[in-house]
Amino acid sequence: MNKLTALLVFCLMTPAMAAAQDDVSKRALAQELSRAFPQLENNLKSTINQYQMSASLSDLSTQTKPQPQVRTFMAAMTTANKTEIQARGLEKYTDELLELRLADPSMLARWQAGQSPLFAFEPEGAESEWQYIEAYDIDGNLHYLDVYDIPERPVLVVDTNNREELKAGLALMRDEFKALQSSEPSEKVKPAPYAMLRAAAEPTEINTTILKKIQLKDDHEPWISGKAEIYAIVSGVSPSRDEPTIDVIEMPYLDYAEQSYPANQIMVFWDRYRWGAADIILMEQDDKTDYKQLAQTILKAASDFLATIPDKEAQTYLIIPQMTSAIIALLPDDLFVNDDDFVDVFYTIMKDTEYTEHSGAGNNATADFAPLIIQKTQ
Template sequence: MRPRQARRRGTVAALVGSLLALSAGQTAGALQATAATPAPTTAASVDATQDQAARAIARSLTDSAWRNRVRHAALTSDEVPVTALAGRAGGGLKATLAAADRRIATAKGLDAKVGPLLRLRLGSDSMRGALTSGTAPWVAPATSDDDATTVVAYDSHGRTHTLDARHTPAHPVYVVDIDGSKALAAGLDVLDEQFRRYGLSSDASGASAAKPQADPSERARAAGGGFWTSRITAVELSDDEEPWVKGDAEIYTLVTGFGQDGQVRVDPVDMPYLDNDGTVYRPNQILVNWSNYKYNLADAVMMEEDGSTNYRDLAKAIVTALLTITDQGTYVPLVNAVLDAIPDDWWTDDPDYVDSWYTLAQSDNGTRYGARGNGWMTVEPYFVQEF
C-alpha cells in the first residue's frame, strides 16, 4: 500500500509561515511567461488510457492460447511488460497498447524514448489459487484516486464488474497500470535536465566548502579530499488504508538549498526501496551532498510518482518559483516555494506530495519527523572519503 498524501494546499501552507525573500528577475519573468500551465487532465488522461488498455486486454482473453500465456506470465512475474508480451497476441493488441504507451508518455511529459510503460500484474497474491485453477480473470485499470471506493473490472465479453476498492475480491483480477520505477527514472531525468538548463543544478565549487568545520581534525579530513553528506539510516511513512488495486509507491525527494554560486539549486533523489507504508526501511542512502551547498542547511520535499505527474510541467513550475528567490546572505527555507509551485489540480484530484523536512542541518544526527506528520527519517553526518 502507498502512503496517503495531503489533500489541500491550505493544510500545507499552514505548516510553516513563509520566510521567503522574493525578488522578480528577468529570467524568472521570461520563464513565467512561457511556462505551460500543467494540464488539469493529466491524471484523467492517464486513467482513461489505462481503462482503454484494460478493455482491450480483457477482450483479447477470448483466445485461449493467449489467455494461457498471460496467466503463466502473471503467475511467474510480479510485473508483466504487457505491450511486449502482446506481440504474441492477435487482433492488433500490440498496436493498441503501443499507442496507449505513447499517450501516457506524452501526458506525463516524458520523451517517447522511455519506451513501453504499461504493465500487467495480479491484483493480489490471494488470487493466485483461483487463477491457477482456471477461473477466467477480469481486467481492471489502476486508479489514481486514493479515495476510490469501487473498482471497475472487465471480462472477456466486455461486461463490467464493480468491485469494492477496500476489500480484495476472491475472483482473480489483472491490474493494468504504469511501470512506476521506469516512469520515475525517466521523470527524474527530465527534472534534472530542466533544473540544469535554468541553472538550478550547478556543479559544486569544491569539496573544501562541504562544511563549516567545527574543529581542526575535521578540517584536516576535508583537506585530505572528500565531502560531507547526510545519510538516511532509517525511514518510514505512515500506514494509511488504500485501494487494493494500487501498487507500490514510487517515492523521490527534491532536496533544495543554495548552491556554491549563491543560486537556488534542486537535487532530485530517487528512493526506489520505499514501496510500502508502515514499513521501516534502512537504506543507508545519501540524501544531501553538502559540497553542493553554500550553507549547512537544506530542505527536502518528498513526492510520489503517480498518474497526475507531468514531469516537464512540474519542472517548469518549480523553476519559475525558485528563480525568483535570491541569496540574502542567510539561509531561507524553500519548501513553501516548491509546494506553492505544485499545480492546484494535483492537490484536489490526486496529490503527489508526501511530506517535507524544513532546514535539515548538516550536523543533524537522529530522527527528524516530516512537517505534516506523514513520515520520519533518521539521518547522520557521513563523510565520503576520496581514494
C-alpha cells in the first residue's frame, strides 16, 4: 500500500471501523493472556482473592525472571495501558488503568480449586447491541458466552480499572471547571445582587446535605462489566456570581443494583449554592469517556442556559431544574460508548430539608437525604 492509498484509507475510516481496530487490540491482549497464563497463574492466584478481585499492572510485574510469553503479554499490556491513559487525557492523574479482573466473585472458588479459566474482554459499542462475549481458553480456542448469564467457568477479563479511571476523570473535570470559570471575561463574573445580601461575617458553621441511604433498581447489566461505578453531578447557581456551580462527587460504595447502601456522604455544601437549592444527577462511569470534553459540555450547557435568563432573582431556584435539564439534553452520545450513562436525577434538593424514600425523576434511584450542620473548629 503506497502512502496516498494509506492516507485515503485513514481519512475514509468510519467510527465503526475505528472501534473494530480497538476491538482487535483487546482481543489480542486476551489471546496473549491465554498464552502467558500458565506462567502467570501462581502470581494471579496469590493476588486475586475474596478481598481483591483484580490484579493491577504493578501486581503482574513482580516476576523476577519472566518467561518469553509473559514478557510478550506484559509488553502488550504496558503499551495498551499507556494508550488508554493518553486517549482519556489522564496522564496527570494516573499511571495505571488496565488490570486483570475475575469477572464475578462466584467464580473464585472454582478457579482457586483448579478449574481452567477463560480469557475475555468487554465488547465495543452499546451494551444493548452486544450479541455475545468472546473468550479464549488456554489452548487458544474461541468461546462465545451469553451476555447476561454468568458462565459456570471462571473468566479473567482484560479490563480498565473503572474505579481508578473514574477517580482520575473526576479530578480532571474539577480542574477543567476551575480553569474554564477562572478564565471567563470579567463582565461575566460581577457579584450577583443575591451575594450582596449575604452576611459579611465569617460563618461559624457549615450547612450541608448528606445522602443517608440510596438504592438503584436492577438495570440488568452484563456480567462482564463488573461493579457499577456511579458518580454525581451537583448543579446549581453560584451565590456570588451569575454563573453555574457544578460539583462532581465520586460514590465508590455504590456497586450493585437492588442493594441499599447507608452512604452518609455529604453531597451539597450550601455555601456554594444560591437560593438553598441544587439538583443531583446520577451518572454511571462509562468506557472511553472523554472527561475534559464532558466537563466542557456540562459547563457550556449550564452557562448558555443561564445567559437566557436576564433576571435570575425573579424566578429564583425555579431555573435550576431547567438548567439541569439543559445539561442532560446536551450530553452528546459520542462522549460515551455504552448506553447506560445517565442513571437518574433528583431535582430541587432544598437546604434544611429532609427527604425519605425520595425517588429520582426517572424512578431508577431512591434515596434518603438529610441536612447536616458542621460546626467550624477554631
